[in-house]
Amino acid sequence: MYDAMFQVQKPVVCGITSLGYDHMEILGYTLGEIAGEKAGIIKRGIPAFTVQQPDEAMCVLEDEASSLNVDLQVVQPLDVNLLNGLKLGLEGEHQYVNAGLAIALSFTWLRRTGHLELANQEHAGSLPEQFIKGLTAATFQGRAQIVPDQYVDSENDGDLVFYLDGAHSPESMEICAKWFSGAVKGENQPDKVKPQVFDPSSAERVQLEILLFNCMSVRDPELLLPPLMKTCASQDVHFKKALFVPNVSVYHKVGTHNLTSSTVSEPNLSWQLTLQRAWDNSMQNDKGREAKQVDHVPEEKNDDSGKSGGSESSSVVFSSLPLAIKWLRDTVRQNQSVSLQVLVTGSLHLVGDVLKLTRK
Structure with a gap:
């Protein structure tokens, strides 16, 4: 058994969430193999x-x-009616599946640890107030999170909003795409991050969807990028450009002790170029897609260093994340009529790095 949960010998209660193709290099390459690893948490008498x-x-x-x-x-x-008119703190339909499991685990834990006053409410047809408060107030940074760039003045510049989701499996990528599509179309989106009006005549800014992506090299981009593209397209959301970047953060595989610097003068972009080719191939193979009629995204005029791809290309490789962020900011500063909606996904490391770079 390789799953860490197998090491918990005497749990109070066991729960297994939705399984998918993730961490396959460790858990196995079929759902049966992955389930076999996850099943290690099941204990006799628990x-x-x-x-x-x-x-x-x-x-x-x-x-x-x-x-x-x-x-x-x-x-x-979870039955939404049990929330008394409120909504889950975490976005996405799949969170109601997770919430249902969390409630079952919580009631069982309460009962088995002697907290019978709350545990006895399990079959009352309603949830304890504490449960509702927790479910509706829960937050999870980097998952279905919307962050306006604090370094852009949306009153005088264009609009730049980042949609962060650390999805990195085929299943979660599809869920991420559904959430992003709904969010950019104004569904379940807070007013404070909706694209703002460009001028007093109420003419809206031109909204363009951009993908900012990276993933670990152990993952197969052919299993991640096509579902993302097709799911968004099915919701009439089409990416004008995809940006591929290396992560800023340094992470190490378990068991390794070598320390590498996060500041490399000549970064190896071979993996990012592989991702770019996978994206471009998906774009070419998607013959049935109707191109969304929008103006092209203007390129930074005086500084093309650190990127591979031109203004008419559907994808660009940047040599660093800060350069990609700079390009996005320069684009909206030079084009007040543009509203860039940037989906950041594929890697929790990338999501964390973007959070650091977009907050003062």
Whole structure:
């Protein structure tokens, strides 16, 4: 067993969330293999819960639970009516699945640890006030998070808004695309980050969607980028340009001790160029896509250093994230009528780096 949860020997209650193709180099390359690793958390005599899973994964979980004489209970998504007119603090339909599992785990933990006053409300047809407060106030930085760039004056410049989601698996990429598409179209989007009016005549700025992407080299971009593009396109959201950058943060594979500098004078961009080719191939193969009629994104006029791709290209590789951010800021400063909506995804490291660079 390679999953870290296997090391928890005496849990109070066990829960397994939606399984997908993630960390495959460690957990396995089929849903059955991945489920087999995740099933290690199931312990004899301990209540266990999960959510609806693909058949291949569910069969493995059920077999493991049966071998330990554990009744694996499948939890349904949270009924929105139980929130008393409020909404979950975390965006996305999948969060109602997660919330349903969290509630089942919480009630079981309360009951098994002697907090019977709250535990006895499980079948009352309503949720404890504490549950509702937690579910509606929950936040998770870097997941379905909308951040206006604090270094851009939206009153005098164009508009620059970052949509952050650390999705890095095929399943989460599709969920991310649905969230982003709804957000840029004004669905469930806070008023403070909606594109602002350009002039007193109420003519709106030209809204352009941009992708800012990187992922670890152990991941297959052919499994990440096409679902992202196609899901957005199905919602009539089309990226005008994709930017590929290396991460700023340094991370190390478990078990390695070599320290590398995050400031490299000549960064190796071979992986970013691979991502760019995967994106361009997806663009070319998407024959049925109707091109969205928008003006081209103006390039920075006097400084083309650090990037590969021209103003008419659908993708650009930048040698660093700060250069990509600078290009985005220069674009909206030079074009007051432009509103750039930038989806940042593929890597939690990238999302964290963007957060650092966009907040004062």
